[in-house]
Amino acid sequence: MNLLTIFKRFPDQEACIEYLEKVRWGASPHCPHCGAVDVARKSESERVGRWNCHACRSSFNVLAGTIFEKTKVPLQKWFLAIGLIVNAKKSLSSGQLARDLDLNQKTAWFMQQRIRAAMLTAEGDLLQGIVEVDETYVGGKPRKGNRRDDDKPGKRGRGTSKAAVVGAVERGGRVIARVADDLTGKGLLRFLLSSVRPEGTLLITDELSSYNAAGAIFQRAVINHKEAYAFGETHTNSIEGFWSLIKRSWYGSHHHYTRRFMPLFIAETCWKYNQRRNDDAFGTFMRGCFA
Ligand SMILES: [Zn+2]
Known part of the structure; x- marks a missing residue:
């Protein structure tokens, strides 16, 4: 997916949540805390995508346990950041990401590190x-x-x-x-x-x-x-x-x-190299977030 497609397909928080719920749960949403399927969408919640678990009496959303957990950045910006990163031939600086998405540089840097960390865990077979x-x-x-x-x-x-x-x-x-x-x-x-x-x-x-x-x-x-x-x-x-x-x-x-962050930079370059023939690198990345 190119940037324009991402922008159009995910115009708001609701559209992003709907997509992530489909990727994570398909037709059977379940509680990330206890695994129960006895769950129901909160009816009058001020926050989008909130669910109740009737088994363990907790509430949750699709972002639990992922790189998006507890983020204050709109999911559309996350999706666009992922699109920019997976589609760029080289690596982007966090300054560039901040300018492109109208974020402050610290936030862009933090998002970039999280996206790279997700790439690091997806190393695959020998x-x-x-x-x-x-x-x-x-x-x-x-x-x-x-x-x-x-x-x-x-x-x-x-x-x-x-x-x-x-x-x-x-x-x-x-x-x-x-x-x-x-x-x-x-x-x-x-x-x-x-x-x-x-x-x-x-x-x-x-x-x-x-x-x-x-x-x-x-x-x-x-x-x-x-x-x-x-x-x-x-x-x-x-x-x-x-x-x-x-x-x-x-x-x-x-x-x-910054030697400390070199492993994550390398993880990004490896991930992109390994997806070089993949037309749906964006989708592969998203599915990897829930693997
Ligand atoms: Zn539960």
Whole structure:
């Protein structure tokens, strides 16, 4: 759904609530506290979408336990924010989101973090097949020109250090990437075991010796970048492509380096990459909120 469609389809709070109730409950609304189906819409409530549970005597609405819970921002603005975020090729700054939706910047930032957190929990199955694995460094100041040495870790300028990120891409498929505190063999193996299925997988890595530990569990092909960037199927073009997406996205919208929020930024970039062929990313996101 593009922005105009979202705007027209969800003109007010009632329309948004109706949509969310349909996504969450379908034809059988139930109490989020006790699970009972013996529920009824509040008849004379001043607030839209309020329900009573006859089993546990509580009242609730469809937003309970979701990223929209207790929000004071009109749901239409949330829907538009989600539309803007899932449709943007790169990441948006919270300042941009605030200007687009007439919100204050703090509110926009908070909404953005919540939307990203929902994307983080939707990681899905393990990767399988030909899987390219690599690590990179993101953050710090925008780099000038194409200085490769700027990709290295460590202090840059006024105490800005980059975050190490490790990622795996299934060739032609999904990506899983995370901030890596530990790029030793042990740390990389932990990441691989939590994101890649060893059976039926050919892992493609660079010559970094930290990947040797993975060789005991995964079938592995090594590309030696000093000699060539591709050897038949043995290349890391997919993950390199993903890194360049991450970097363009980061430097296009984030001018302050905040390592704390890097995992959520990465979650957003991964989620969007994984939905790149999905015509209904908005709907997928909404259904994911209740998964
Ligand atoms: Zn109940």
